[in-house]
Amino acid sequence: MTVTAPPARGAITAGEPIRLTSVNKTYTTATGPLPVLQDIDLHIETGEFVSLVGPSGCGKSTLLKIIAGLIPFDNGTVHVGEQAPKEGRRDVGFMLQQSVLMPWLSVRENVTLPFAIAREKGSHIAPRVEELLELVGLSHSADMNSWELSGGMQQRVALARTLALDPRVLLMDEPFAALDEFKREHLGLEVTKMHEDMGKTSILVTHSIPEAVMMSDRIIALGARPGRVVGDIRVDLPRPRSAAMIATPEFQDISRQVREALAGEDGSIS
């Protein structure tokens, strides 16, 4: 497969697998080489939801950006679907901690932006944008200025924009970290539900163990300096997930496993 055909309109597109083999990454700094990722082997199945957790400096954001094709890696191989990572792939959606909305565009125009950059035109776009706004619960705010929205609503717009081109792979770099606890849990559960409905392959970078457990099928614990896999924990909680599961012994047990994997790794983890 060389070119990914645009997905069928309105259809729910499933994910595609991600495979990393012996990936290394070293940054060159003023004080010498700084290894950030060491021999990362990671195989994520189609439709799987994987969280990357670990202390600051463990390279989890770097890893995500490598998969997004935003930064190069030194050696090893990376495949997203059947292709090497490359920026601008429409089958890969990337969501950041900051909503990064364009203040000169309305909420609706912000969600339409990916179509404009992809030079996609046609009558299917307008209904698709309305559908996305509906999905994130912002239909009534579509004509507002993006800077008039609260932080949580801005992040919902960013989510709709990330989903706009119906990517098969969803890469999220601490997307809820700037939100307050309540909004964070609420939006996390919504994204979990969307994942359960859509089956996109998803990678979430997060500092929060409960968030990782709630949302994921699998949690990869990364140790710091250099970043390497120190734990691979399966989350055998039934889906659909719900907030009530947090109190169950199973949830607590998985959280404990993640903490133990990260024990001894420097850094603050919540």
Place this chain on the structure above:
Amino acid sequence: MTTIQTPPQPAVVRAETVPHTKPKDPLLSRTWVKVGLPLLVLALGVGAWEVASQTGLVNPITVPPASDTFAAMIDLSTKDYFWHAAWITLQETLLGFLIGSTLGLVLGALTGTFAVFRTALWPFIVAIQNTPRVALAPVFLTWFGFGMTSKVVMAAVICFFPVVINTVAGLSSVDANARMLFRTYGATTSQTFFRLTLPTAAPVTFAGIKTALTLALLGAIVGEFVGASEGLGVLVNEFNFQLEVAMGFAVVVYLAVIGLILYALIEWLERRLITWSN
């Protein structure tokens, strides 16, 4: 990667907006108070001026009373030479503004976009920005003569730099995350420029353009003071020499009116073009 110099801060702080401290007194948020209070200050100021001059507290020859100044304004408005002078000054201002801010936009865009220009030119831009450029007025008079050209050049030179500096500041204020987002969408260089960089820079750049318009009038008047045969600056000078101070005051009041009208126009244009706040 080229070393990027300290990103220039927006050099222009607009002072015309009243600081938005929340009025504690609900009375201060009433429209009639908001309009009435400044009017009261105006009336008190003009009244004090009138009394001081009429009673001889200040010399009425050097500081003629407000009523004389007002009479002079009415008198001037009936004179063709006044309207001709105003037209000359207005042309100098607008031409200088257009030339200066266009060149400022071009140089600012080059300096803000290409690191090589920034590295090569930034020290000189800072140096010239901190030079009192009105000191060049006599030189321009020698080069371009008593006619309008030397004033247009003076106005252009004086309003060139705020546009350059604010354009550079605006272009360098694009958020790194926004650039990354555009990369994930595979945006081309021109898409990133027109859909991200330009709209991000626009509010800051426009603040520079607003300052430039105010400065252009200043440049034209300074140019006229140094040497000219026509224009409102010439009138101010001549009335003062003839000890027609009331007439001189009247011209200054009209200059203030011109400045305010120009400002209102550019403000209107800004509201039409830039409807968002960053």
